[in-house]
Amino acid sequence: MTEVCTGNQTTRVMMCAPAHYSLEYEINPWMRLENRPDTELAAEQWSKLYEVLTTEAGAEVSLIGQVEGCPDMVFTANAGLVRGEIALLASFRHPQRALEEPHFAEWFSQNGYTVYMPPTGCRFEGEGDALFAGANLLAGYLKRSDICSHRWMAEMFSTTVLSLELVDDRWYHLDTCLLPLGDNRVAFYPGAFDAYAQTVIRHHYETIEVELDEALRFACNAVVIGETVVLPNGCPHLEANLRKLGYKPVSVEMSEFLKSGGASKCLTLLLN
Amino acid sequence: MPSEVVRLEGHIIDSLTLSKVMDIILREGGEYHIQRFAMGATRSDPSHADIEVSAPDAATLDRILHMTQQHGVQRSTGEVNLVAAPKDGVLPEGFYSTTNLPTRIRLDSTWTPVDPIEMDCAIVVKSEGIVECLPMHRVVKGDRVVVGDQGVHVTPVERRDPDDAFGFMGSEVSTERPKALVVAAIVQAMLDARGQGGRILFVGGPAILHTGAGRFLEAIIKAGWIDVLFAGNALATHDIERALFGTSLGVEIATGNSMAHGHENHLRAINRIRGCGSIRAAVENGTLTSGIMHACITTGTDFVLAGSIRDDGPLPDVITDTIKAQDAMRSQVKGVAVALMVATTLHSVATGNLLPASVRTLCVDSDADSVIKLMDRGTHQAFGIVTDCEFFLKELAGRLPGVEV
Numbered sequence: 001m002t003e004v005c006t007g008n009q010t011t012r013v014m015m016c017a018p019a020h021y022s023l024e025y026e027i028n029p030w031m032r033l034e035n036r037p038d039t040e041l042a043a044e045q046w047s048k049l050y051e052v053l054t055t056e057a058g059a060e061v062s063l064i065g066q067v068e069g070c071p072d073m074v075f076t077a078n079a080g081l082v083r084g085e086i087a088l089l090a091s092f093r094h095p096q097r098a099l100e101e102p103h104f105a106e107w108f109s110q111n112g113y114t115v116y117m118p119p120t121g122c123r124f125e126g127e128g129d130a131l132f133a134g135a136n137l138l139a140g141y142l143k144r145s146d147i148c149s150h151r152w153m154a155e156m157f158s159t160t161v162l163s164l165e166l167v168d169d170r171w172y173h174l175d176t177c178l179l180p181l182g183d184n185r186v187a188f189y190p191g192a193f194d195a196y197a198q199t200v201i202r203h204h205y206e207t208i209e210v211e212l213d214e215a216l217r218f219a220c221n222a223v224v225i226g227e228t229v230v231l232p233n234g235c236p237h238l239e240a241n242l243r244k245l246g247y248k249p250v251s252v253e254m255s256e257f258l259k260s261g262g263a264s265k266c267l268t269l270l271l272n
Numbered sequence: 273m274p275s276e277v278v279r280l281e282g283h284i285i286d287s288l289t290l291s292k293v294m295d296i297i298l299r300e301g302g303e304y305h306i307q308r309f310a311m312g313a314t315r316s317d318p319s320h321a322d323i324e325v326s327a328p329d330a331a332t333l334d335r336i337l338h339m340t341q342q343h344g345v346q347r348s349t350g351e352v353n354l355v356a357a358p359k360d361g362v363l364p365e366g367f368y369s370t371t372n373l374p375t376r377i378r379l380d381s382t383w384t385p386v387d388p389i390e391m392d393c394a395i396v397v398k399s400e401g402i403v404e405c406l407p408m409h410r411v412v413k414g415d416r417v418v419v420g421d422q423g424v425h426v427t428p429v430e431r432r433d434p435d436d437a438f439g440f441m442g443s444e445v446s447t448e449r450p451k452a453l454v455v456a457a458i459v460q461a462m463l464d465a466r467g468q469g470g471r472i473l474f475v476g477g478p479a480i481l482h483t484g485a486g487r488f489l490e491a492i493i494k495a496g497w498i499d500v501l502f503a504g505n506a507l508a509t510h511d512i513e514r515a516l517f518g519t520s521l522g523v524e525i526a527t528g529n530s531m532a533h534g535h536e537n538h539l540r541a542i543n544r545i546r547g548c549g550s551i552r553a554a555v556e557n558g559t560l561t562s563g564i565m566h567a568c569i570t571t572g573t574d575f576v577l578a579g580s581i582r583d584d585g586p587l588p589d590v591i592t593d594t595i596k597a598q599d600a601m602r603s604q605v606k607g608v609a610v611a612l613m614v615a616t617t618l619h620s621v622a623t624g625n626l627l628p629a630s631v632r633t634l635c636v637d638s639d640a641d642s643v644i645k646l647m648d649r650g651t652h653q654a655f656g657i658v659t660d661c662e663f664f665l666k667e668l669a670g671r672l673p674g675v676e677v
Contacts, residue, residue: 135315136286147289147344151282151318158316163287163344196288204286 011059011225012271014107016074018046019066023260027094029169030261042256046074049230049252049264056250057225062271064107070100075262076269077175078128079104080115083157087113090126093144116156124149127269128173134183136204137161140174162204164197171215175265179220181208181229181247187238189215208241218254221263232263274333275326277307277425279346282318285311290321293340302327302336307426324427352377352423354397354416361409367394368418370405371426372629372650377403378423388606389628391650394418407602409595454634454657455667461610461632462497462672470609471499475623476564477616478506479638480661481520486511486564488665488677493567495674500604501568501575502623503616505583505590508551508565508575512587513541515563542585551589576600578619602626610634613654615661617642624651636664 021043023036053059066073079100081088087108092098108115118124129145130153131138137159141147143166154161164174168191171177177192178201187208190198192215201207210219214235222231229242233251242249254263284290297304308322325340327333337347355364372391376383379401386395386405393405395418411417418424465472480489492498510520518524522534531537548554555561555569568575578597579590591597605626613620613635620635624646627633633654635643643656657664669675 142342147282147342151344154282154316154318160283160286160316162283163289165292165343194292196292200286200288 009272011057012062013053013059013223014062014064014076014079014269014271015046015050015053015267016064016066016076017050018042018074020068020071021046021066021074021260022071024071025094025096027096028172028261030259032259035259037256037259039256045253045256046267049254049267052230052250052252053223053225053268057223057228057230059223059225061268062111064103067100067103070097070103072097072260072262073100073103074257075128075260075266076104077266078126078173079269080108080126081130081153082108082113082127082269082271083132085112085114086156087115088124088126088153088156089115089117091118091122091124093123093125118149119152122146122148122152124152125173128175128266131174131178131180132159133180133186133205135160138164138174138178138180138186138201140164140166140178142166143169143172162200164200165194166192166197167194168192172261173266175221176218176261177210177215177220179222179224179229179265181224181242181245185245187220187241189220191215208238208245210235210238214238218258218263221254221265223264223268230264232258273326273328274330275324276333276337277322277324277348278337278340279320279322279348280344281320281346282344283312284319284321284344289343290319293323293343293345296339296343297323297325297336300327300336300339301332324425348378348423350378350422351381352379352395352397352418353420355419357396357411357413357415357417360412362413363394363408363411364417364419366419368421368424369393370395372627372653374427374628374630375405376425376427377418378425379403383425390602390626392625395424407598410599451657451659451663452667454655455664455671458610458612458634458668459671461634465609465632468609469607471607472497473500473502473605473608473611473623474498475502475611475613475616475619476507477503477614477619478510478520479615480507480564480665481510481514481525482523483660483662484520484525485662485665486514486520486525488662488669490562490564490567491669491675491677492665492672493564493571493573495672495676496571497672497675498573500608501564501573502578502601502604502619503575504578504580504619505586507616508577508587508589509538509542509585511564512545512551512554512560513538515560515566516541516544539584542587545587545589546585549588551587574604576604578622580618598622598626605631612636613646614664617645620646621649621651624649624654627651627653629653636661 080090089105105115123146125144129140139150139161150161150163171192178188180186185206189210217234218232219235219238222229227247229247229249232254239249303326305324310320312319370393375386375389384403386403390405393407396404396406397416514520517537519534519537545554551565552569560566577590579586579592611631611633635646635654635656638660640658646654669677
């Protein structure tokens, strides 16, 4: 097992192989029923990502089996938010994805996590809208998660939550437009945030601004493990910036998942 | 203007959520007032803000609240908790203790004002939703009393309008305030009260007589400027002593000389009024022909004389049961817009306890302690002026229209 740079602890992530991945509904601007993913190609892309994460990045991957009728279950980042032995379970905005909740809950329980449900009526889409960055938990809201989930997370993890309003439907989750890079730095696409959130981000972090064309390629939807950053291909500017800062970008083709509005980060949930 | 108190909590400073919410309120045509703000004690602790949002109309308020809710603003749906009083004169444990600030309670989904409001009382919901602010002794067994502060909304005193006659005065006590300006402001406040149908209350102590200022107060009352006078046995006694014998505590007002056996004069004055049966009877039978109390009777100015343990006599009009005296004063403060408290600590504090914070209150005393005590007991709206009461009343009499000294 390769040791990664964040301490001596192996990074563990949860993934879901695309056994029943498809496009059955439209719940974000990327999804179009007439532009369905090629499932074979999707499986290849997923396997490549799995390989990069386990070999190049040295992560340990735990798998959850995809349930038929939950085509988006591959996007495990939305299952919840995990820290230590605690898993905060998602409560999806769209009923189509709410079907995934009991399966994720069961997996967390079976794997030794104490599972907490969000307050009644409070939407929360897991790591999709909640990313630890240094001393803070950065949390997106308005498109999918409700701001009431921020108070809940702050209480559950005794941490400072910075609430960031998302303003563009194309970047409907925080992890589609913001990428924490270590404790003090983030890459982000400013146009996805309101002016207050942009101020908050710039106040608390050194920033790399992602350009529109790369933001549209989901450049920020990357998995950071130590100094390895696994991001969708077609984002040369961000890759160059990362290299300058000493990171090792590894790009992967994510075309079939981008059709559903997801990429490498959406396909992984951090477990530690 | 419709308003609602909402709560915002979380890391609302670091996230700029509080700024955003305030900006939205203003942008959408509303106004906000942060009633309470508690900063998180540590970095990870959330902060809390209770914000009163107001808007020109209910539709705008609804729109603002709807817009701000998505940024975490929580609307209170909490109604007041009511618990029955266990005995006559006994409140349930945890009863809500009132302030003298404008107060509303949430009852059957609507905000109902508690009016008039008085500090250190309980809020009682009588049958048919009638809301009363009652002192402990007036509560009867079974009265439904507000417990805890859920569903209770208190509006802080508004920032003073700089054009207000009181506007230039701070609420702190000062010996260095330009006194003529203060008196001019009081005159303006009294004129305003008159114009708006508000009543004027005068609370006085016996030093008014000892300093020879009785004639100024008498003239002010004669000119109809005072609606109700609160005092004790002493003010009335020394006023009547002056009217009957020309002395105050045996000292001739005119010359300042002590009169032989003059120290008995106040007892003889009390005795004579007791002989008549009441101050009114003494005026009507011609025994009492001048003075402050005489002016009250002849002009129909109400008065409440509240007794104390050190009283001589007392005069027959003095109410010696303090609870009955409080209730008599309570019934007289309704509609009072201006309260002048001159040269008395005891009666000033007692009156301050009964007044809503909206009453313009001036406290005049040669001793700063009197003024400070009044504010320390919760009458924060009071303005203090440290000066001799004779100077004050002479100035006031000289400036009020229609006063002839």
